[in-house]
Amino acid sequence: MILRFRTKDGMFRVNVDANQDFKGAMEELSKSLKNVDLSSAKISDKPNGGGEMVTSLCGQTPSQLNFKHGDMLFITYEDANVVDTTIESGITNPPAHDGAIEPSRVTQLEVDTILDKQQGLIPRKRSSLCRHGDSGMCEYCSPLPPWDQQYLAEHKIKHKSFHAHLNELNQSANKANGSSYIPPLKEPSFEVTKNCVGGHKPWPEGICSKCQPSAITLQPQDFRMVDHVEFADSQVINTFIDSWRSSGTQRLGYLYGKYEEYPLVPLGIKAVVEAIYEPPQKDDNDGITLLPWEDEAKITETAKLCGLSKVGVIFTDLTDSGNGDGSVVCKRHKDSYFLSSLEVLFAAHQQINNPNYTRHSVSGVYSSKFVTCVISGNLEQEIEISSYQVSASAEGLVKADLISGSTHPSMVYINDKTEKRYVPDIFYKFKNQYNIVVKQNAKPAFPDDYLLVTLTHGFPQSPTPKFISPKKFPIENRHHIGEGADLMAINRHLSLQSTTYNDNNMNEFMKLMSDFHLVCYLFSVDILSPAEERLISKIATTHDVNLCFELFESPGWKTLVTIINSQ
Numbered sequence: 001m002i003l004r005f006r007t008k009d010g011m012f013r014v015n016v017d018a019n020q021d022f023k024g025a026m027e028e029l030s031k032s033l034k035n036v037d038l039s040s041a042k043i044s045d046k047p048n049g050g051g052e053m054v055t056s057l058c059g060q061t062p063s064q065l066n067f068k069h070g071d072m073l074f075i076t077y078e079d080a081n082v083v084d085t086t087i088e089s090g091i092t093n094p095p096a097h098d099g100a101i102e103p104s105r106v107t108q109l110e111v112d113t114i115l116d117k118q119q120g121l122i123p124r125k126r127s128s129l130c131r132h133g134d135s136g137m138c139e140y141c142s143p144l145p146p147w148d149q150q151y152l153a154e155h156k157i158k159h160k161s162f163h164a165h166l167n168e169l170n171q172s173a174n175k176a177n178g179s180s181y182i183p184p185l186k187e188p189s190f191e192v193t194k195n196c197v198g199g200h201k202p203w204p205e206g207i208c209s210k211c212q213p214s215a216i217t218l219q220p221q222d223f224r225m226v227d228h229v230e231f232a233d234s235q236v237i238n239t240f241i242d243s244w245r246s247s248g249t250q251r252l253g254y255l256y257g258k259y260e261e262y263p264l265v266p267l268g269i270k271a272v273v274e275a276i277y278e279p280p281q282k283d284d285n286d287g288i289t290l291l292p293w294e295d296e297a298k299i300t301e302t303a304k305l306c307g308l309s310k311v312g313v314i315f316t317d318l319t320d321s322g323n324g325d326g327s328v329v330c331k332r333h334k335d336s337y338f339l340s341s342l343e344v345l346f347a348a349h350q351q352i353n354n355p356n357y358t359r360h361s362v363s364g365v366y367s368s369k370f371v372t373c374v375i376s377g378n379l380e381q382e383i384e385i386s387s388y389q390v391s392a393s394a395e396g397l398v399k400a401d402l403i404s405g406s407t408h409p410s411m412v413y414i415n416d417k418t419e420k421r422y423v424p425d426i427f428y429k430f431k432n433q434y435n436i437v438v439k440q441n442a443k444p445a446f447p448d449d450y451l452l453v454t455l456t457h458g459f460p461q462s463p464t465p466k467f468i469s470p471k472k473f474p475i476e477n478r479h480h481i482g483e484g485a486d487l488m489a490i491n492r493h494l495s496l497q498s499t500t501y502n503d504n505n506m507n508e509f510m511k512l513m514s515d516f517h518l519v520c521y522l523f524s525v526d527i528l529s530p531a532e533e534r535l536i537s538k539i540a541t542t543h544d545v546n547l548c549f550e551l552f553e554s555p556g557w558k559t560l561v562t563i564i565n566s567q
Contacts, residue, residue, distance in 0.1 A: 146266030
């Protein structure tokens with residue numbers, strides 16, 4: 001006999017023996033519903049839900065259950081696609097697929113929590129068009145929303161902030177007094193759904209409209225996750241550029257700092273850079289090759305003790321002009337490129353590896369706050385910093401393996417379709433010579449400007465850096481220019497053999513200890529205990545002289561000083 005089963009994923013027919021256990025029918029049905037746990041399903045002869053648990057019917061035959069040939073049965077169930085796991089950096093027990101995450105289970109950055117509580121309204125003064133008293137308000141003086149295009153244009157703000165974008169989405173997606181909250185964000189996904197329940201074999205053996213990604217139309221992203229990059233001290237940049245000045249080869253470093261509110265943009269965020277760590281790399285005149293970074297986890301933990309995290313990456317692209325006046329060649333401009341296609345892919349990978357955790361996304365994750373900075377020559381042949389991010393669409397294209405670099409630095413190549421790679425139609429919009437917006441097929445390549453988001457950068461007028469050492473400790477991984485750190489470098493930096501520190505000069509010792517590169521090296525020698533490492537981190541960042549006396553009495557520090565004095 002044939003029984004018909006109506007589910008939310010379609011209708012299925014199953015051949016069953018009227019005198020055999022109903023469990024066999026469920027096992028046959030489960031072959032068509034691979035992503036479903038039928039043990040928790042309910043079955044009914046009515047479409048209104050309810051019914052009996054499937055497990056309670058097993059052990060009886062279809063005849064005993066009064067099922068007849070051609071009967072229609074209705075099954076309700078939940079998808080069994082939740083994996084019980086924990087992601088330490090943001091989400092507890094997230095779904096393995098794209099199910100919704102409870103906002104309370106997402107640990108987001110403190111700056112996001114602060115901005116979530118703000119409306120970001122832009123106040124306006126009373127204008128000549130107002131016809132009311134001092135206590136009144138009208139359309140000419142009422143506050144503007146933080147995404148107001150006219151305000152942004154007048155203040156030369158190219159992109160609205162992430163939280164302004166969120167507030168704009170929430171205005172239509174969620175009511176102010178609503179009892180429930182619908183996360184308005186969802187990460188772009190351009191991959192074929194591998195666990196499709198459309199009744200066909202998984203890709204590449206089969207595909208349907210449910211699992212097939214839609215056509216992609218690229219357009220510049222109108223918001224940015226971070227609005228500004230602030231370098232806490234100009235010496236941070238000068239010290240980094242010294243590597244190029246000494247060798248003529250390019251250099252890359254990771255930016256360590258924190259995210260704060262940026263008041264110059266409504267609901268804005270800035271990345272405050274306190275230090276640049278230079279990982280193992282092979283530098284050339286025209287590029288950089290990153291080498292395995294074995295102690296990355298240790299550096300991350302060191303930065304965490306100092307109240308910092310990895311907020312971005314910076315690299316040089318400098319060529320001396322040969323004029324002998326310190327000028328450099330201008331390579332990046334509107335008629336060439338700002339970030340090459342390979343650099344766009346590199347930035348996308350970095351952002352994917354450093355996701356932004358937010359309560360406003362159905363998956364608990366949306367894009368990234370990781371920034372990419374380039375030091376190169378400007379049109380006046382001066383050394384200048386440019387700051388970028390790539391769009392959420394760029395991250396999605398990279399995750400789906402749809403794009404790669406091309407021989408033309410300003411163009412991104414679209415990968416060819418293979419047995420394992422499905423490539424949907426990709427278009428981009430632009431204004432033609434008649435100033436009309438047209439849509440064009442992006443294959444085989446399209447301008448990488450469609451994937452870029454520009455940021456501003458600068459230095460504070462009154463710097464208050466976290467690290468205040470008057471001397472520079474040797475930078476890590478600079479052996480190619482004869483600069484390296486060892487135990488004697490600690491002695492030279494702190495003058496341990498020639499100086500007796502006491503109440504009169506302990507402040508000088510405290511300042512010398514306030515160097516991120518020194519702290520990283522001290523932690524790498526494996527002499528200090530975790531408690532002593534925490535103590536050194538506090539000295540370096542809080543500038544508390546009293547903690548220095550406590551450090552001098554600690555056994556690990558005494559051991560380190562003894563080893564240095566014996567050399």
